[in-house]
Amino acid sequence: MTDFNASALQSFRNFQPVTENTMAKVDGGNVVGKGEYSGILSSIGRSKTEQAENNAVRTQLLQSLGKAFGIKGMSEEGGKVKFSSEFMNKLEQLLGPKVFKKSDFGVKGANGEVTGGHPLTGRRISAIMKQVAILGKGDFTTADYKAKLDFIKPQLEKLPEENRNQVKEHFNKVGAMLDFLENRLTDDLIEPNWDWETANEREQQSIPKWALNEPGKGQQPLVNKNPLNDMLFKEENGGMFVHLENIPRLEEIDDPKVITNYIRNEMQQFVKTSCDLWLDTADKPEIRDKFTKLLGTLSGCMEQRTTKLATFTLENNLIGGDIKQVAADHSKDMSLEKCIGREIEAWMLNHPDKSEWEDMVEDITANLKGLKRPMVKVTGDDNSGYKFEPIMEKGKPLVREITAEDVALVGKATYFEVFYGG
Known part of the structure; x- marks a missing residue:
């Protein structure tokens, strides 16, 4: 990935919706709210002006993301901005379909303009910006982040005693995850469930299709929202859970690499955000102090912790631009x-x-x-x-x-x- 340009997304990072369902529109280059989204109201019920506003803000988001990550494939013809299929594929691959679905933007063909999709709401923009905060530091390699962790660990011994142990425990989890990424997370870790393979077509409808296969432990069937998944890789990750709930229609997946790649991506994001935040606050003592205190309060599964770290990154402008304090400043539009x-x-x-x-x-x-x-x-x-x-x-x-x-x-x-x- 080329150098990240945080300023390209400033208008979306400054967007302050009244609620999560506040819709966004472009006003003089700024992204502002324009009312609440209701799923009951389909595109058929929207005026041409409303549809044009929705397309304009979606177009600006694509342009901003493209400029931020240096993705090629944007062009302008007759006053209309167009995006190549390669551009859209790259964005979906980069941000992940859980956060960014190219089908939501109505870009058709090899080179097309935004033609429709769900309105951009505060919830969707927030999810994209949090993912940007994770990705805005550059590419991930296990070797690079093991080297970063080796650099970080001696510094932890110099922390005040009051929260030293909690911070060390957090980075021990980072180390456990790096070891798992390097040695344990292989493409054959996920395989067809033996019971599913030997069942007839009718029986297969009620049997999990995929299973986790770990040496010495046998198979563990994988089911969306099954309590068993709360324990997935718990020991290897230093006591943290990895959920599969966010993989839609797990039983319909044809390629087990889809599941493996999801797990790998979630682990990499946790490692990346943790290490980069420590390094980025080295010359910012007040922000570093707040970060170490935050690490002492983190709880929940790995995905929840990563989300909180990404939020901290955004609130402190640590992906570029001036540092702003994490204070409870309340804009007049904040509910x-x-x-x-x-x-x-x-x-x-x-x-x-x-x-x-x-x-x-x-x-x-x-x-x-x-x-x-x-x-x-x-x-x-x-x-x-x-x-x-x-x-x-x-x-x-x-x-x-x-x-x-x-x-x-x-x-x-x-x-x-x-x-x-x-």
Whole structure:
């Protein structure tokens, strides 16, 4: 990959949606919100103006990604920007189909323009930007990152005693994963399930098609969202889980390398983000201090930890540009639960030993009380997860001063989503 140009994506990195479903549009070169997306409203129900706005912001995203990663295949004919099939294939391969699907942009043929697709929402843009934060450091090789880890480990002994052990434990996991990438993750690790191969066509419908085959352990069938997958590679990865839930229609995959490549990519992203963040904060003591405190609070599966590290990378502009502090700064368009989420993240960086909601609610309330922000209502519970919907008044999001009662009503649900929402 060529040198990464972070400034090419600045307009999308600056996008601050009211909610995850806020749609994006281009306004004078800036990316701004234009209302909420509803899956009920198909493209048939959108006006030509709305469709043109959607195509314009999708086009700008493709151009920005192409410039950021130095991908060739963009051209302009008659005032219309076109993208080659090789360009779209490269982006999907680079970002991964879980985050970026070329079919979502309606680019047809060997060289075409954006013709349709789902509107870009805050959720989709955030997912792409987090992946960019992971990839923006260059290519991955096991040898390079083993050398980086060898350079990092002696420095860990100089950390303050209060969080030294947690940080060392994190990088021990990085080392375990590098060893697994180098010695254990082979293409024949995933193979057809013996029971599936010997079953008749009707029986195969209820039997997992693929299995994990480890020497001395036998086969372990692989099923989407099966509790067994929570233990996948747990010992080899220093106690972290690897999930297969994000591989769609696992039972329909024809090539086992698809599964192996997914696992390899997830592992590489964790290693890459961990090492690069340490090296990138070497001359930034305040950011380094916040990073080490963050490492002491990380929990969950490998994918969840990587996402939190990528978020830290973005919030501190560590993929290029000026360093900005991870402070709970609240733009006027940021909704209540987003403001609370920022406060929770800032609190945890400064108080890694106090992670309960009851520890932080008083300070968060004091920081937010009186700010005028868009209000939200909460639905859901701890089992199903929580959703935050804007409170509307006369067709517009209700904006008023935040009260202590607002923080109490929305805060606990936000806290749950920050720590357990994945």
